[in-house]
Amino acid sequence: MPDAPVGQSKISFAGVEKVYSSASARVTSTRALEAFNLDIARAEILSIVGPTGCGKSTALNILAGFELASAGAVQVDGNVIVGPGPDRGVVFQQASLFPWMTVLSNVVLGVKCRGLPREDYEPRARRLLVEVGLKGFEGHYPYQLSGGMQQRVQIARALINEPEILLMDEPFGALDYQTRLLMQKLLLRLWEHFRPTILFITHDVGEAIFISDRVIAMTKRPGRVKREVRVQAPKPRDYEFIGSAEFTALERELVMAVQSEVEVDEVPAAH
Numbered sequence: 001m002p003d004a005p006v007g008q009s010k011i012s013f014a015g016v017e018k019v020y021s022s023a024s025a026r027v028t029s030t031r032a033l034e035a036f037n038l039d040i041a042r043a044e045i046l047s048i049v050g051p052t053g054c055g056k057s058t059a060l061n062i063l064a065g066f067e068l069a070s071a072g073a074v075q076v077d078g079n080v081i082v083g084p085g086p087d088r089g090v091v092f093q094q095a096s097l098f099p100w101m102t103v104l105s106n107v108v109l110g111v112k113c114r115g116l117p118r119e120d121y122e123p124r125a126r127r128l129l130v131e132v133g134l135k136g137f138e139g140h141y142p143y144q145l146s147g148g149m150q151q152r153v154q155i156a157r158a159l160i161n162e163p164e165i166l167l168m169d170e171p172f173g174a175l176d177y178q179t180r181l182l183m184q185k186l187l188l189r190l191w192e193h194f195r196p197t198i199l200f201i202t203h204d205v206g207e208a209i210f211i212s213d214r215v216i217a218m219t220k221r222p223g224r225v226k227r228e229v230r231v232q233a234p235k236p237r238d239y240e241f242i243g244s245a246e247f248t249a250l251e252r253e254l255v256m257a258v259q260s261e262v263e264v265d266e267v268p269a270a271h
């Protein structure tokens with residue numbers, strides 16, 4: 001893919017709207033996104049937080065090419081997205097590994113299906129597995145791995161195509177707190193190495209701040225960008241950053257932004 005002109009965003013959502021229409025008269029259609037505008041720079045890590053059902057996964061799925069926008073446009077390097085592609089690696093919340101395949105086979109499946117030669121992808125897959133901390137587990141099956149290890153396999157699988165963009169939808173949501181912190185640091189280390197542009201969705205405001213250059217909070221559905229904060233602390237970051245003055249101030253701002261959206265519906269007006 002040719003380099004984008006200087007100043008052009010790597011990713012651009014412009015006036016994106018998404019309506020899920022229903023075939024049944026008894027089920028109303030859902031307006032998931034409306035006037036959703038967002039630009040993401042090359043090699044930026046951007047996280048999205050927001051109330052449940054506000055359209056976060058919808059935005060990511062349109063960028064991945066799994067869904068079509070009802071209106072507006074999503075572009076990568078100035079080209080409108082028309083479907084999934086190897087330039088965008090995707091990591092989901094639940095590890096979606098094939099249980100009958102070994103770790104190595106799961107990681108290489110996509111490239112193998114593209115017809116690339118084994119001597120090209122297999123050494124790369126083995127190196128990636130070392131990089132995500134799974135050396136020695138190449139021949140294991142998914143059931144023999146912990147949840148955190150399965151997510152590491154998913155990340156290796158997403159990176160095998162050396163994608164310029166990594167899309168992560170609550171990838172650490174099902175993990176315990178300690179494993180989650182380890183995975184956040186792993187992600188920052190991988191970013192230093194590969195420099196992908198990352199769109200990361202999470203419910204955990206602290207996680208978003210720890211890994212991101214920028215965090216946006218969305219409104220409730222139909223979702224659009226409500227608040228945007230920039231994280232100034234240089235990357236790579238260590239655990240000391242958690243609890244620093246910058247971290248705490250951003251955390252407060254983002255929690256308030258999200259919570260005020262949730263509480264509009266939940267809390268009855270005072271008499």
Ligand SMILES: Nc1ncnc2c1ncn2[C@@H]1O[C@H](COP(=O)(O)OP(=O)(O)OP(=O)(O)O)[C@@H](O)[C@H]1O
Pocket residue numbers: 020030031032050051052053054055056057058059221
């Ligand atoms: N395939 C679909 N068909 C119909 N409606 C859908 C579909 N996918 C999502 N929706 C609806 O669109 C809205 C936004 O869903 P989405 O999954 O994007 O929310 P989200 O912000 O990712 O929520 P969560 O934080 O719970 O994952 C929801 O009301 C959901 O019911």
Ligand SMILES: [Mg+2]
Pocket residue numbers: 056057058169
């Ligand atoms: Mg979601």
